[in-house]
Amino acid sequence: MTDSSITDAIRAWVDGWVVSRGAAEPVAEPWGFTIDVGLPRHTTRHVLTDGGAGAVRKVAAAARTPGRRLKVFEDPERVLAWLGPDWTPDEPGFLMRAQLRREEAVLPAGHRLRTWTYGNVTKVLVTTDDGTFAARGQIARGGAARPAVVDQIETAPGHRRKGLGSLVMRTLQNAAVEEGATAGVLGGTPDGRALYEALGWRVLAPLVSVCYDPKTP
Incomplete structure (x- = not known):
């Protein structure tokens, strides 16, 4: 149980x-x-x-x-x-959870960051300067009383270990915090676990x- x-x-x-x-x-x-x-x-x-x-x-x-x-x-x-x-x-x-707070999100040189929101979902896209896909993610917000849900975090194989995963996560978390969220949950993979734990997330189950x-x- x-x-x-x-x-x-x-x-x-x-x-x-x-x-x-x-x-x-x-x-x-x-x-x-x-x-x-x-x-x-x-x-x-x-x-x-x-x-x-x-x-x-x-x-x-x-x-x-x-x-x-x-x-x-x-x-x-x-x-x-x-x-x-x-x-x-x-x-x-x-299944992972974290308390959310604003953190500086650093964009590495040679990359572009775009964010947009529809409804209660904010998306982040990172490309190289020539428009090549590098990383993405999105977060769904359920209101100040509900944890935000991080989803579909992905970094292209040739763009890993450049800080792009942290950039995406921090950008999404900052967007949720601005809307009043104080906690977040996500379903993580083994590849993503180290990144999430480095950012303060902990495994629940x-x-x-x-x-x-x-x-x-």
Whole structure:
């Protein structure tokens, strides 16, 4: 069973992710939330706040349709042992949280930074001076009382270790702070974890992502 602080962070992540991606409103379930995403290979996701074996097996049994995904906040080996061979894991992830504050965001020479906002989502794009993609990210704000949700942080392979990830994160955090946000949550990958921790984020729980991918005989 997930403790209350993690459950609150999961709910904030769900609400912000939906805003960030333009997905359907989350539907509350006894075990968590169902979200219709509407992509060919990601039609629906089920986010479990109750990550016990019984809940995971029950949801998986009812979601055996290509395009369905589960998000579970438990040890990856344990979750995969509860599921059958038709569920394929993505890379391991982490649910992370941080207190937000304004920080200086330094733009390295030879790069351009652009930010724009639509609705409650602010996006950041970093390119080289000739317009080549270098890094990006976005943040969804749910109001001063709700954590902001950082999403889709990406740095092009040839532009890493130049401070662009920190630039994107700090620019997004500053935008959220200006709107009154004091905390943030995100779903991070192993590649991003070191960056986030260096910026003051901490891991709350592992994040296991699996998709239904039945094997043909």
